[in-house]
Amino acid sequence: xxxxxxxxxxxxxxxxxxxxxxxxxxxxxxxxxxxxxxxxxxxxxxxxxxxxxxxxxxxxxxxxxxxxxxxxxxxxxxxxxxxxxxxxxxxxxxxxxxxxxxxxxxxxxxxxxxxxxxxxxxxxxxxxxxxxxxxxxxxxxxxxxxxxxxxxxxxxxxxxxxxxxxxxxxxxxxxxxxxxxxxxxxxxxxxxxxxxxxxxxxxxxxxxxxxxxxxxxxxxxxxxxxxxxxxxxxxxxxxxxxxxxxxxxxxxxxxxxxxxxxxxxxxxxxxxxxxxxxxxxxxxxxxxxxxxxxxxxxxxxxxxxxxxxxxxxxxxxxxxxxxxxxxxxxxxxxxxxxxxxxxxxxxxxxxxxxxxxxxxxxxxxxxxxxxxxxxxxxxxxxxxxxxxxxxxxxxxxxxxxxxxxxxxxxxxxxxxxxxxxxxxx
Amino acid sequence: xxxxxxxxxxxxxxxxxxxxxxxxxxxxxxxxxxxxxxxxxxxxxxxxxxxxxxxxxxxxxxxxxxxxxxxxxxxxxxxxxxxxxxxxxxxxxxxxxxxxxxxxxxxxxxxxxxxxxxxxxxxxxxxxxxxxxxxxxxxxxxxxxxxxxxxxxxxxxxxxxxxxxxxxxxxxxxxxxxxxxxxxxxxxxxxxxxxxxxxxxxxxxxxxxxxxxxxxxxxxxxxxxxxxxxxxxxxxxxxxxxxxxxxxxxxxxxxxxxxxxxxxxxxxxxxxxxxxxxxxxxxxxxxxxxxxxxxxxxxxxxxxxxxxxxxxxxxxxxxxxxxxxx
Numbered sequence: 100x101x102x103x104x105x106x107x108x109x110x111x112x113x114x115x116x117x118x119x120x121x122x123x124x125x126x127x128x129x130x131x132x133x134x135x136x137x138x139x140x141x142x143x144x145x146x147x148x149x150x151x152x153x154x155x156x157x158x159x160x161x162x163x164x165x166x167x168x169x170x171x172x173x174x175x176x177x178x179x180x181x182x183x184x185x186x187x188x189x190x191x192x193x194x195x196x197x198x199x200x201x202x203x204x205x206x207x208x209x210x211x212x213x214x215x216x217x218x219x220x221x222x223x224x225x226x227x228x229x230x231x232x233x234x235x236x237x238x239x240x241x242x243x244x245x246x247x248x249x250x251x252x253x254x255x256x257x258x259x260x261x262x263x264x265x266x267x268x269x270x271x272x273x274x275x276x277x278x279x280x281x282x283x284x285x286x287x288x289x290x291x292x293x294x295x296x297x298x299x300x301x302x303x304x305x306x307x308x309x310x311x312x313x314x315x316x317x318x319x320x321x322x323x324x325x326x327x328x329x330x331x332x333x334x335x336x337x338x339x340x341x342x343x344x345x346x347x348x349x350x351x352x353x354x355x356x357x358x359x360x361x362x363x364x365x366x367x368x369x370x371x372x373x374x375x376x377x378x379x380x381x382x383x384x385x386x387x388x389x390x391x392x393x394x395x396x397x398x399x400x401x402x403x404x405x406x407x408x409x410x411x412x413x414x415x416x417x418x419x420x421x422x423x424x425x426x427x428x429x430x431x432x433x434x435x436x437x438x439x440x441x442x443x444x445x446x447x448x449x450x451x452x453x454x455x456x457x458x459x460x461x462x463x464x465x466x467x468x469x470x471x472x473x474x475x476x477x478x479x480x481x482x483x484x485x486x487x488x489x490x491x492x493x494x495x496x497x498x499x500x501x502x503x504x505x506x507x508x509x510x511x512x513x514x515x516x517x518x519x520x521x522x523x524x
Numbered sequence: 525x526x527x528x529x530x531x532x533x534x535x536x537x538x539x540x541x542x543x544x545x546x547x548x549x550x551x552x553x554x555x556x557x558x559x560x561x562x563x564x565x566x567x568x569x570x571x572x573x574x575x576x577x578x579x580x581x582x583x584x585x586x587x588x589x590x591x592x593x594x595x596x597x598x599x600x601x602x603x604x605x606x607x608x609x610x611x612x613x614x615x616x617x618x619x620x621x622x623x624x625x626x627x628x629x630x631x632x633x634x635x636x637x638x639x640x641x642x643x644x645x646x647x648x649x650x651x652x653x654x655x656x657x658x659x660x661x662x663x664x665x666x667x668x669x670x671x672x673x674x675x676x677x678x679x680x681x682x683x684x685x686x687x688x689x690x691x692x693x694x695x696x697x698x699x700x701x702x703x704x705x706x707x708x709x710x711x712x713x714x715x716x717x718x719x720x721x722x723x724x725x726x727x728x729x730x731x732x733x734x735x736x737x738x739x740x741x742x743x744x745x746x747x748x749x750x751x752x753x754x755x756x757x758x759x760x761x762x763x764x765x766x767x768x769x770x771x772x773x774x775x776x777x778x779x780x781x782x783x784x785x786x787x788x789x790x791x792x793x794x795x796x797x798x799x800x801x802x803x804x805x806x807x808x809x810x811x812x813x814x815x816x817x818x819x820x821x822x823x824x825x826x827x828x829x830x831x832x833x834x835x836x837x838x839x840x841x842x843x844x845x846x847x848x849x850x
Contacts, residue, residue: 264653264792299846306842411845413782413817420647425785432781432795444779447798451775 106219109195113217114151116191117381121149124381128325131390133363135322137352140345141329144337145380149189155225156181156336161285164222164229166211166238168402169257169434171426173412174278176297176339179287180227184335186403187211188379190497205468206496207376208237212244219248226250228284230277232257235438235471253280260440261431274427278419291419298412298426300339307346308408314353316370316397316456320363321356322349324373324396325387331404332380368395369516372452374479375464375472377403382497385464385505392510393517398456400449402436409433437471445475446482453488460516461490462509468496489516532833534840536847537816541626545635548627551578553708565611567759568628571705572696573714581701582612583670583755587693590674597678613762620766621759624750624809630701631809634742634749638788641743649744656790660751660807667754670695690723695754697727700738746788750809760806768828770810774798776823783814783824794824816844 125145128134148154155162161180165172172182187193187210196213215222215229232255233239245252256273258266282289311330314321330349334342356363371394378386378401386396399405410433414425435445452458461483465472476492483490491512495501551560552570555578562570562579570579589597589605597605616623624631641648673694676687696702703714717732718724741748750756777798784795789807794814797803803824804810815824818836826834 268652302842302845306838306846309838309842410778410780411782411819411841413785413845415786415813416642416648418642418645418647428781428785433778447775448778454775 106217110217113191113195113213116194117149117189118151120190120381121145124383124387127387127391128329128383131323131325133361135326135349135352135356137345137349138326138329140348141326141333144333145329148336149381155183155222156338158338161227162225163281163285164226166229166231166241167234168407169232169234169430169436170230170255171274171277171430173294173297173301173426174274174281174289174423175230175285176300177289177294178278178282178285179293180281180285181338183226185211185214185229186335186377186379187214188332188382188403188497189214190382190499192217193497203468205235205237205376205466206382207379207466207469208241209468210497212241215245215250216248223248223250228253228281230255230281234436235469237468251284253277253284257431259438261434262441267428267431270431271424271427274430275423278423289419291417291422294419294422294426295417298414298422300343301408302411303343304334304339304346305408305411307343307350310350311346311353312398312405312409314350314357317357318457319357319360319366320368320395320397321353321361323363323390324371324399325383325390327396327399328378328383328386328404329380331407334407335379335403364390364395365393367517367520368393369459369513369520370395370397370457372397372449372456372458372461373399373464374401374449374461375476376466376469377401378464379403384497384499384502385462385493385495385509388502388506388509389462389513392506392513394460394462394509394513396462397458398452400435400445400452406435437475442475446479449479450482450486453483453486458488459520460512461488462512463490463492465492465494466496467494489519529832529835530839533835533837534843535834536844537812537834541811542635544626545632549629549632552627552629553577553705555579563611563615565608565615567612567616567755568623569630569699569701569705569755571629571699571701573702574705574709574711576709577705581755582608583699583758584693584696586612587670587674587695590671591677591689591692593678613765616759616762617766618768620763620768620770620810621756621804621808622768622810622812623759624753624756625811628809629705630738630749631747633704634738634747637739637742638746648746651745651790653790653792656751662752663754663757663806666695666752667757670754688721688723690721690727694727697724698731698734700731700735700749703731703735704738747809750789751807756806756809763804764802766804768810768826768833769802770804770808770812770815771801771825771827772797772803773801773823773825776820778820780819782817782819786813786817788813817841 125142163175163180163182164185165182166185175182186207189210192213193206193210195217196209200209200212228251230253231238231242234257242252242254255277258269260266278289315327373396410429412426412429414422435448463476480490554576556576560578564580565582566579567582570577570581572580572584673691677691680686706714718728738749779795781795784792787794791805791807793805794803812826812834815826815834815836818824819838819841821837822835824836825832
């Protein structure tokens with residue numbers, strides 16, 4: 100009795116904090132001048148989702164929670180359910196998770212676990228299962244914890260490397276088993292037709308996302324990075340068709356901005372690439388700080404944005420035998436998650452992005468506790484210095500406490516790029 | 525110019541290839557009806573046993589020439605052989621291995637078998653990559669044999685007795701082109717075991733067996749026979765000199781593996797090789813499916829005399845992928 104009362108109290112205070120946090124992030128985002136009008140859809144979306152506690156989408160369909168972008172959500176859609184990515188960026192949930200998670204764990208995992216703990220009784224009933232790929236240690240270890248909280252968990256076994264043919268075969272088999280288990284969970288057989296439709300929807304989203312990406316890197320910047328995070332983050336939970344429609348509208352508006360020669364920010368603003376641990380709403384602290392300080396994030400290499408939608412499924416034969424392994428390939432082969440070893444593809448991708456987008460500086464975020472990103476930092480930094488591109492490495496978490504100190508560092512970094520630029524001219 | 529390029533890059537190469545193969549098949553198998561003869565040194569299986577053909581496969585003449593004794597081989601007659609080889613190379617370097625992907629009648633038959641399998645909803649069988657690698661050396665062995673066996677007719681190796689003339693065109697005897705292509709002109713005479721001599725009996729028996737394996741293999745696995753094709757091995761020797769090139773810009777590659785996924789002959793290097801610019805491997809048939817499956821701008825490129833003719837673009841990729849069912 101006392102326990103459940105305490106739980107209710109914690110949930111109430113957490114949801115209150117969450118709403119405040121979300122409102123604050125949205126306030127900072129909308130405070131920028133010249134926000135595209137069609138961004139209103141996304142601002143409203145976040146407003147309503149985080150208004151009171153965590154709202155899961157409700158449309159009568161079964162919900163399947165995913166804890167990583169490595170989960171092939173096409174299969175979930177084809178099985179008639181709605182995938183929702185649970186990875187949380189909320190400090191309120193991070194604090195809730197702090198009650199039972201190690202102090203040095205990654206804030207993303209801690210917040211996600213906190214959210215699932217605080218909302219245990221409602222989410223348990225709403226989620227048909229939670230899919231966790233065996234990526235980093237902390238996500239792997241949360242499987243048992245979630246089972247102890249009585250959540251149904253589906254483990255998606257992922258190899259620790261993607262180089263060998265054996266790893267590829269293993270992953271393909273793993274995804275096949277996942278397809279079999281998810282159709283059992285959702286009570287609907289996956290057909291080639293349904294799977295094809297799901298693949299097409301994601302392709303459509305990927306196509307739109309690429310166009311948006313293109314617009315973001317224009318030499319007349321027509322949109323700021325802070326809005327892109329909102330757009331890509333919302334793919335975690337929004338209805339894909341609605342999402343595509345809204346993004347299509349946004350692209351149309353940006354296109355007209357482009358032809359009108361409009362610039363959303365000073366054209367000389369340092370062009371930055373953002374990489375490392377994923378910024379997830381409401382924790383857009385660092386990306387927002389960067390743009391408040393006069394930088395412009397023209398590209399990102401993170402699993403909450405670019406990696407989510409850039410790659411595309413290709414199959415040769417429209418039958419499940421070819422489609423399911425093709426989907427598996429899309430989630431493993433191009434993956435640049437640092438939980439994979441070797442991960443030379445990530446460095447290569449960053450370098451390519453730096454070159455093709457005329458990037459002048461890189462902001463590297465690592466959540467304290469996210470060892471894979473922290474460890475890769477050095478190599479990336481060395482590579483970039485050989486390329487003559489400065490990098491700012493920031494180790495941070497979800498708490499707003501380091502905001503002041505961070506903004507000083509970010510401002511100094513951006514100022515130094517401006518000085519370099521002036522010297523070059 | 526840029527609009528032509530855009531049109532080409534947005535096009536669906538698979539559909540184009542399907543119709544091109546039909547035309548090429550008609551030309552090479554039925555060309556004789558229109559008195560067409562493209563040449564006698566074609567780098568593709570325009571089978572000599574089909575008397576209505578529109579050109580001839582080089583391998584038949586080549587094997588025949590190899591039966592010459594050394595004395596004749598290195599005399600004036602050698603010039604004729606050299607000219608034959610040069611004509612072959614001349615034909616070949618224009619289209620490179622696209623001869624396999626776009627013109628070869630045996631390749632077309634295999635592709636039609638694959639289409640039939642897909643229509644019937646039957647799954648393909650797959651093999652692991654190492655097995656593939658091992659199998660693909662067979663074509664070099666066949667190439668060596670189709671030179672060495674005829675040589676053994678005109679010359680004695682290490683003092684051994686020479687072979688009789690039934691060994692004359694050993695590869696033709698086992699080539700499924702000999703048994704299958706005349707069928708399209710109603711000639712069933714090759715579908716028999718020749719009992720006139722022991723050698724012929726063994727070769728024609730082997731030929732029938734291989735024909736069966738060709739049909740069954742190609743039904744289960746895309747372009748199964750191409751892995752063993754000595755013509756493909758001979759091509760590869762001259763591939764680098766070709767005017768048509770398939771190149772890769774490793775910097776733009778994300779190693780997403782889409783190209784490897786759709787590759788009928790399972791060339792892994794197309795996805796994983798980031799260093800080499802020329803990406804044509806010995807098994808490649810330049811069907812250009814990889815280019816059409818690549819979503820990165822300018823990563824894979826087919827160019828003729830340095831002019832890009834088909835290039836991977838994100839726009840073309842999404843157009844092709846999202847169009848398919850409409």
